[in-house]
Amino acid sequence: MGRPPCCDRVGIKKGPWTPEEDIILVSYIQEHGPGNWRSVPTNTGLMRCSKSCRLRWINYLRPGIKHGNFTPHEEGIIIHLQALLGNRWAAIASYLPQRTDNDIKNYWNTHLKKKIDKFQIDSAGSYVISPDTSPVCHDYMSKGCNTEAVKQEMKFPLSRFSHTPSIYASSTENISRLLEGWVRSSPKAAANKKEFAITDNNNSSSSSSSNTITAVSPKENKQAERIQVGCAAVAHEDLDSLLSFENTSGMISWGKIHGPQLAQANAEAKQDAENSQPPLSLLEKWLFDEALGQTDGFLELPANCLS
DNA sequence: AACTGATGCAACCGCATGATA
DNA sequence: ATATCATGCGGTTGCATCAGT
Known part of the structure; x- marks a missing residue:
């Protein structure tokens, strides 16, 4: 018809x-x-x-789109968020306003997944930090991430961020x-x-x-x-x-x-936030900690989220 | 220089969801 | 309540380029 x-x-x-x-x-x-x-x-x-x-x-x-050259910090964010959110690329991209979900997805599939796979294989024996492994990435991988446990910590709906605030x-x-x-x-x-x-x-x-x-x-x-x-x-x-x-x-x-x-x-x-301001999630804490050290274009979280 | 396999990325496809009539 | 349309999302594919031989 x-x-x-x-x-x-x-x-x-x-x-x-x-x-x-x-x-x-x-x-x-x-x-x-x-x-x-x-x-x-x-x-x-x-x-x-x-x-x-x-x-x-x-x-x-x-306008405002950045291609290629993912910074170590962005890399860390992607790895972390992927562990938390899974392959919800649009949601992940909402934390990196200069990146598209497609870009992040590609970067994950072509770079980060391999890095993590390699880490998992290496960690069975001894993990060697390759020169291209960012400190954030290494820190994250070294500490490991109990995804389920972290998800349990998510006290606020991620849908709050699910609208891609793209440009x-x-x-x-x-x-x-x-x-x-x-x-x-x-x-x-x-x-x-x-x-x-x-x-x-x-x-x-x-x-x-x-x-x-x-x-x-x-x-x-x-x-x-x-x-x-x-x-x-x-x-x-x-x-x-x-x-x-x-x-x-x-x-x-x-x-x-x-x-x-x-x-x-x-x-x-x-x-809405006043009515139901959730406690700071592990994710937000992590992102904020990272933001204190480096701000290279990703979505900064407002400081008063912490209070 | 030519070939071949690996890699990276842009673009496509199918499905899901929300809006509207 | 339902059908249709418009848009968004994630998975996948195809091609151009690179690196190794």
Whole structure:
């Protein structure tokens, strides 16, 4: 009765995205904001299905995304959270706002799983710290993690964090720079996707740029609201400052996406937190301890979570 | 230089879930 | 209450690149 899934329709292109397609998609999102993916192929003429567009945006084109070069600290967080949460990559990614779930999943499958496997094999005999094993990773692996026991310690619902507070709120300035980047790069350089980086947050001046999600229809408005409320799931009064990314590297600030709805959601979240502020979980303690030592772009937990 | 296997990552697929009519 | 649509998530695949021979 219904039409076939969009990805099965004739003429839908598959495979790697071209720089030209990226530009079209970014231009569209710059104008309309992320969301309403169904309409993206129709309105842009892209021969891609909506899912593909969404994935491309989330995993690669979205501003603030960091690719590769996982720091030892990020590595430690991933190992720890994977032990706690299992393969809930989106939940894990919510602690590392600059990383996508796909990236984390790939990194786990290609690097960390092997490291841990190797550790488990080695630990039967003697464990040798390889040069590429981070202190955090080693510490974690050495101490071991009784996952079940740790799960028992989880006194608050993890669903609190299950909304990926990803950086949907695309700064259109960043996207403008992204476009500039594409234009500057030769097609070949653009195709070399790993080189892409957004830099220099200070010299942009797109006249019509807005730093908030532009909702042009009730539906998009709803979408934007969902996104903002999703952010608010982990937000309270200190989040503005605590969740700001390194501005100098061109990352967007969480503070910029705040709107009336988020303020309201913040208030609700605050109220909720006041009503049922759970004791600090083992996970939060661990993350906070780590945060004291190093802050390289992961989601910092507000200090007053500890009180 | 050519071949081959290993590796890493982008993208796809199928299913689940929530929203809406 | 139900069907349909839109989106999100996790597992998997395919291809480009790298490293070793």
